[in-house]
Amino acid sequence: MAVVAKKAREHSLEGTEGVTRGRPGRRSAAERKQAVMELLSGKASLDQLAKRYGVLPGTVSGWRDEALDGMETALRHADGGSPRERELERRVVELEEALKDVSLKYALASRGVEAWKATARPTRRGRSLK
Known part of the structure; x- marks a missing residue:
């Protein structure tokens, strides 16, 4: 019986070299x-x-x-990332293009206002433009 217990113990320890047992x-x-x-x-x-x-x-x-x-x-x-990441990258490109477009329109409008101010003649107060 002792031989069987010894064999079982040896079998249970087989392959445990280098493994430090802590909490299971x-x-x-x-x-x-x-x-x-x-x-x-x-x-x-x-x-x-x-x-x-x-x-x-x-x-x-x-x-x-x-x-x-x-x-x-x-x-x-x-x-190249997950589908969500690819969608977000595509959206960033779209928004950058939209920002460029709006910035260009703003710059052109600002120039137009400045040009109009430089050439417009002031009207006298109290008189209509008839």
């Missing part, structure tokens, strides 16, 4: 990254990693899913 389930980002890398590369199974890090297999699976989502987001941003 509390793992740093570096540890989670390492676990996901081992899982994705096929170096360790979900169950092996769960046992090694003292968490449930579903937790390791969640780490993997979060990592894959993060990779997808990062790659999407590398392609």
Whole structure:
């Protein structure tokens, strides 16, 4: 019976080299990254990693899913951003063009007013322009 217990203990410690056990389930980002890398590369199974890090297999699976989502987001941003970002960039270009148009019209109107003031003759008070 003692031999069976010893074998079980050895099996449960298998593959835990270099892993400092703290509170079960509390793992740093570096540890989670390492676990996901081992899982994705096929170096360790979900169950092996769960046992090694003292968490449930579903937790390791969640780490993997979060990592894959993060990779997808990062790659999407590398392609020019999300659809919302592309829409906002298009809107910025439209607004810049509209501002140029309004600025040009304002400048032309200001010149016209100044030219009119320079050539207009003042009228005398109390008299109509008949």
